[in-house]
Amino acid sequence: MNREDFTILQQDPNLIYFDNSATTLKPKKVLEKITEYYNQYTANAHRGDYDNSLRVDEEYEKVREKVQKLIHNPSTKEIVFTSGATDSLNMVVFGFMRYHLCPGEEVLITKAEHASNVLPWMRLKEETQIEVNYIPLENHQVTIENVKKSITPQTRVISLAHVTNVLGDERPIQEIGKLCKERGIYLVVDGSQSVPHLPIDVQKLGIDFLAFSGHKMLGPTGVGVLYGREDLLEQLVPTRLGGGMNASFDSEGTVDYKSLPSRLEAGTPNIEGVLGMGAAIDYLLDVGLETIHQHEIELKKYAVERLSQIPNLELYNKDIENGMIAFNIQGVFSQDTAVYLNHYHICVRAGNHCAKILKEDLNIKNTCRISFYLYNTKEEIDELVRVLEKSEDIFKVVL
Amino acid sequence: MDPNVRRQILLDHYQNPSHHGLTEDPEYIKINTNNESCIDNLDILYKIKDGVIEDICFDGEACAISTSATSIMIEKLIGKTVEEAKELLKNYEAMINEESYDSEILGELNAYDEIYRQPNRKKCALLPFESLKKVLNQIEK
Numbered sequence: 001m002n003r004e005d006f007t008i009l010q011q012d013p014n015l016i017y018f019d020n021s022a023t024t025l026k027p028k029k030v031l032e033k034i035t036e037y038y039n040q041y042t043a044n045a046h047r048g049d050y051d052n053s054l055r056v057d058e059e060y061e062k063v064r065e066k067v068q069k070l071i072h073n074p075s076t077k078e079i080v081f082t083s084g085a086t087d088s089l090n091m092v093v094f095g096f097m098r099y100h101l102c103p104g105e106e107v108l109i110t111k112a113e114h115a116s117n118v119l120p121w122m123r124l125k126e127e128t129q130i131e132v133n134y135i136p137l138e139n140h141q142v143t144i145e146n147v148k149k150s151i152t153p154q155t156r157v158i159s160l161a162h163v164t165n166v167l168g169d170e171r172p173i174q175e176i177g178k179l180c181k182e183r184g185i186y187l188v189v190d191g192s193q194s195v196p197h198l199p200i201d202v203q204k205l206g207i208d209f210l211a212f213s214g215h216k217m218l219g220p221t222g223v224g225v226l227y228g229r230e231d232l233l234e235q236l237v238p239t240r241l242g243g244g245m246n247a248s249f250d251s252e253g254t255v256d257y258k259s260l261p262s263r264l265e266a267g268t269p270n271i272e273g274v275l276g277m278g279a280a281i282d283y284l285l286d287v288g289l290e291t292i293h294q295h296e297i298e299l300k301k302y303a304v305e306r307l308s309q310i311p312n313l314e315l316y317n318k319d320i321e322n323g324m325i326a327f328n329i330q331g332v333f334s335q336d337t338a339v340y341l342n343h344y345h346i347c348v349r350a351g352n353h354c355a356k357i358l359k360e361d362l363n364i365k366n367t368c369r370i371s372f373y374l375y376n377t378k379e380e381i382d383e384l385v386r387v388l389e390k391s392e393d394i395f396k397v398v399l
Numbered sequence: 400m401d402p403n404v405r406r407q408i409l410l411d412h413y414q415n416p417s418h419h420g421l422t423e424d425p426e427y428i429k430i431n432t433n434n435e436s437c438i439d440n441l442d443i444l445y446k447i448k449d450g451v452i453e454d455i456c457f458d459g460e461a462c463a464i465s466t467s468a469t470s471i472m473i474e475k476l477i478g479k480t481v482e483e484a485k486e487l488l489k490n491y492e493a494m495i496n497e498e499s500y501d502s503e504i505l506g507e508l509n510a511y512d513e514i515y516r517q518p519n520r521k522k523c524a525l526l527p528f529e530s531l532k533k534v535l536n537q538i539e540k
């Protein structure tokens with residue numbers, strides 16, 4: 001779909017980009033928005049009284065409304081611009097949880113989480129003696145039964161990726177959200193791999209905090225979102241202090257912070273990033289997230305059907321309905337496979353996908369990962385299949 | 400080097416690496432390569448006594464380039480003095496980085512003399528030598 005909107009695909013017709021879980025290509029509209037800002041109304045945000053500055057404010061705040069539409073939440077106060085999912089998750093852990101969890105209280109995650117949803121918790125554990133425990137995976141996936149079994153009287157937080165970046169499995173967030181509500185547990189969701197690919201309704205899902213990145217949804221790098229329930233964000237202690245977030249302060253050290261969300265956006269924001277992300281959201285909503293989701297599912301079905309016929313190929317997540325395929329060529333290290341595919345301009349990711357503790361659960365340490373997006377096609381899959389079918393000469397190519 | 404010869408050397412060492420398999424012997428110093436690379440995960444164990452490398456062995460998961468380079472490096476190093484190991488290291492790094500080097504002392508390691516054409520694989524070819532550097536630093540402390 002929509003390939004003509006992506007300059008990179010027009011300029012390099014041989015490129016087969018299958019690494020959309022890492023980052024996505026950018027449509028012209030996003031780049032146009034960024035250059036529009038620099039060419040037509042460069043100015044800082046929240047600062048001036050001249051036309052261009054007001055225009056920046058207006059454009060910047062409009063993006064909050066776009067995010068609002070994207071995740072179906074009612075208040076723009078609940079949307080904070082960050083530098084990305086990693087930044088958002090760190091803010092939740094060090095600005096909120098640090099002040100709300102007591103020694104011995106428990107955070108539940110899984111071994112399939114991205115480093116950005118593991119390491120901040122580990123640090124907090126070191127600093128405040130909280131417990132970090134793992135919900136056991138069933139066939140690599142989270143089940144509501146295992147969530148129930150894992151919850152103890154000490155459980156205060158459940159922090160999970162909505163969709164993982166390893167196998168692309170979707171977690172039953174709505175059911176988990178209900179459980180959390182009943183038991184007064186905070187639900188933190190890493191939406192890095194879900195917000196770009198599925199329709200999301202934070203309220204229906206019962207999410208307290210949601211983190212995601214612009215660059216994985218057609219937007220620029222270095223920008224993302226933290227959604228938080230207003231009553232919780234009110235208590236989130238700013239982890240960065242500076243201009244734009246204070247109303248007043250004096251030499252005695254009395255500081256008065258601005259209201260939400262500005263309080264949590266210290267310093268000159270990534271204005272081009274926010275505006276670019278806004279254009280990306282418009283684009284996604286125009287195409288329709290359900291349409292994108294269905295397109296990816298269809299591509300995967302097609303790919304699995306064809307790839308299953310290649311005898312020396314191992315597919316790890318055939319049955320998971322999404323746009324991600326994890327595989328290996330038997331007896332070949334995943335990185336060698338990725339280098340081989342690169343020879344044919346096919347971009348895939350090899351590795352453990354930053355979920356380093358998953359290997360303790362999964363017997364495969366490294367995989368090649370294909371992840372689709374709206375612009376991928378069945379023809380590209382045909383080319384992938386053609387190349388993998390003749391992979392007996394892989395070492396002729398990679399060595 | 401003829402590309403077919405080159406490929407055959409690498410493939411032989413990848414598919415049948417030398418000194419593959421770890422030992423529990425406490426006299427060996429273990430260096431893991433995971434720090435240098437997110438994906439190649441090799442344990443390389445060195446037994447160095449009185450300035451001589453008596454034995455090396457390794458195990459783990461890594462790509463064809465890293466694995467074969469490790470196997471060849473080990474064959475070249477066993478029985479050598481620490482000084483000779485440093486000389487080998489220096490010349491190998493020079494070759495990978497397209498500087499002048501003595502190809503004579505590199506032997507089969509010359510098979511990596513065109514790795515610079517694939518910059519993303521230089522790290523793989525250097526991986527075992529990073530571990531060698533670490534172990535040499537450790538014993539000098």
Ligand SMILES: Cc1ncc(COP(=O)(O)O)c(C=O)c1O
Nearest residue numbers: 084085086114116161165192213
């Ligand atoms: C599941 C998941 N969480 C978090 C992140 C971190 O995103 P970023 O690096 O954009 O902050 C990623 C990106 O790789 C991811 O896939």
